[in-house]
Amino acid sequence: MKKRMNYISWDDYFLGIAELSAARSKDPNTQVGACIVSEENKILSVGYNGMPAGCNDDEMPWGREGDFLDTKYPFVCHAELNAILNSNHDLKGSRIYVSLFPCNECAKAIIQSGIKEVIYTCDKYADTDGTKASKMMFKMAGVKTRQIKQEHFVKILPM
Numbered sequence: 001m002k003k004r005m006n007y008i009s010w011d012d013y014f015l016g017i018a019e020l021s022a023a024r025s026k027d028p029n030t031q032v033g034a035c036i037v038s039e040e041n042k043i044l045s046v047g048y049n050g051m052p053a054g055c056n057d058d059e060m061p062w063g064r065e066g067d068f069l070d071t072k073y074p075f076v077c078h079a080e081l082n083a084i085l086n087s088n089h090d091l092k093g094s095r096i097y098v099s100l101f102p103c104n105e106c107a108k109a110i111i112q113s114g115i116k117e118v119i120y121t122c123d124k125y126a127d128t129d130g131t132k133a134s135k136m137m138f139k140m141a142g143v144k145t146r147q148i149k150q151e152h153f154v155k156i157l158p159m
């Protein structure tokens with residue numbers, strides 16, 4: 001008997017894990033998941049967007065509009081940053097799978113931690129200055145970026 005052939009690719013596998021992690025997010029508007037993987041295809045870390053540890057997410061604001069302090073934006077910890085901070089490994093030479101293209105703050109953390117490739121699905125904020133700044137920094141720092149479609153994974157989230 002020959003081996004099974006219709007197994008999922010590494011890309012679909014790790015993106016699937018990023019998407020599954022996103023399903024843990026309490027954000028009512030955008031759920032983001034991240035999965036960091038070594039050159040040997042070993043998972044080094046995962047994360048999703050959420051409030052910092054100890055900050056009760058039932059009491060924190062989740063809105064997008066109004067006074068800055070009444071929105072989620074100053075508080076929420078992004079999926080990529082959580083994945084970087086959750087890891088106990090050296091991330092040099094690794095790659096990160098994310099369901100949304102990283103913002104400029106996460107881009108800085110990605111570059112500084114030595115991650116060399118960003119694989120993403122959604123780029124819905126491509127027109128924002130934050131995403132433009134991310135792309136500039138990734139290019140200058142030699143971090144590769146690659147957009148892929150999730151082929152073999154049933155989306156868990158109503159995105």
Ligand SMILES: O=c1[nH]c(=O)n([C@H]2C[C@H](O)[C@@H](COP(=O)(O)O)O2)cc1CO
Pocket residue numbers: 027029030031032048049050064072076077078079080100101102103106125
């Ligand atoms: O790279 C990212 N990683 C990440 O975790 N996020 C999070 C922050 C917020 O919780 C949410 C974005 O919310 P909204 O689309 O409503 O502006 O996604 C957002 C970005 C890009 O903006």
Ligand SMILES: [Zn+2]
Pocket residue numbers: 078079080102103104105106107
């Ligand atoms: Zn970010």
